[in-house]
Amino acid sequence: MRDNYREELDDIRGCLVDMANSVGSQLSKATTALLDADVTLADLVIAADDQLDATRESIEQRCFTLLARQAPVATELRTVITAMRIASDFERMGDLAEHVAKVARMRFPDSAVPQEVRPVFLEAGHVAESLVTKAGTVIAKQDVEAALELEEDDDAMDRLHRQLFREVLSEDWPHGVETAIDITLLGRYYERFADHAVSVARRVVYLVTGEHRINAAG
C-alpha cells in the first residue's frame, strides 16, 4: 500500500507539472491573441479553460481519496494538501489567462493594446511564462533554489506593471479612458498571474524546508 501511495503521489505531481505547462501555454496564446487582435486564438483560450477546471477537479478528487484511504501524517499529509492548493493556484491562473483572452475578444477587430504599451505586454507575457515554467520545474524537482529565483521574475513583473501605469498616466496619453481601463485590468491580470506562480513556489519551499522563505506577494 505504501508503494501505491508513493506512485499515486508521483503521478499527481506529474499532473501538476502538466497543469503548469497548460497554464503557461494558455497565457502565451492569450498574450498573442491580445497583441495580434486574433479572435480565433482568443476563443481557443476561452474554450480550453474548462479543461483546466476539470484537471483541477480530478487532482482534488485523487488527493481526497489519498487522504481518506491512507490517512497520511506529517510531511506526507502536507504534500497532499499542498498539491490541492497548487491545483487551485493553477486553475486561477487559467482564469486570468481567460480574462486576458476575453479583453482581446471584446475589442476585436481593434486591438485592446495601443502601440506604445505593446512592448510592455510582450515582456509581461514572457515574464509570466517564465514564472510558470519555473514553477513547474520547482514542483517536478522540489528545487528550493529555483523557487527563490521566481522572486526576481516577480520583481520584473512589478516593474512592468509600474511602467504600464506611467505610460497610461503620461501627459500625452492619447487613447482615452476606455483604453486606460483595459490596460489597468490587463496589468492586474498579469500581476495576479505572477503572484500565483510565486505562491506555488512558496508552497513547495514550505513543504521541503518547513519554512516560509519567500515573502507573501499580492
Next chain:
Amino acid sequence: MRDNYREELDDIRGCLVDMANSVGSQLSKATTALLDADVTLADLVIAADDQLDATRESIEQRCFTLLARQAPVATELRTVITAMRIASDFERMGDLAEHVAKVARMRFPDSAVPQEVRPVFLEAGHVAESLVTKAGTVIAKQDVEAALELEEDDDAMDRLHRQLFREVLSEDWPHGVETAIDITLLGRYYERFADHAVSVARRVVYLVTGEHRINAAG
C-alpha cells in the same frame, strides 16, 4: 476522542464565523476610509490585516492537526478541507479590503472617489458587507437556502460594477485617467470580494448537499 473531534470542529466553525465578521468590519471601515478620505481609518484597516492572516494560519494548523490525529473520512474529511479553504477565502477578502484602504491612503488628503460615483461605492460596500454577513450565517447554520440568496446579492454587485464602468466611460467624465484607473481597480476589488463570499457559500452547499448548486463566479 470522537467527542473531542466534534468539539474541535465546532470550535473551528466558530472561528470561521468570527473571521467572516472581522472581514466584514474591515471592508466596512475601508469603504468609510475611501469615501471620507479618512487616512487614520485606512491605516487601522491596513494594520489589522495581519490579524486576519494569523487567524487563517491558526485555523489551518488546527485543521492539519485534526487530519493527522483523527484521519477523518467522507463528510468529516470534506468538512476539514472545506474549513481550510474558507479560511483562505476570508484571508483573501481581507487583502482586498486592505487594497481598498491603500487606495484611500494613496490619494489622501483627496478622495479617490469623485462625487458622481460615491453612491455606487456606498452601495457596493453595503452589498459586500451583506454578502459576508450571510456567508457567516451559512457557515454557522449550514443553511443552504441562505447560500442561494447570496447569488442575488452577487448579481447586485455585478450591476454596480457595470454602472461604475458606465459612469467612468460617459462622454462627460471630467476626472481624467488617473481617477478612472483608481475606480477601475476599486471596482475590481469589490467584485472579487463578492466572488469570494459566493465561493464560501458554494463550498458550504457542496459540503451539505454534495452538489455544486451555485455556479462558479469570477
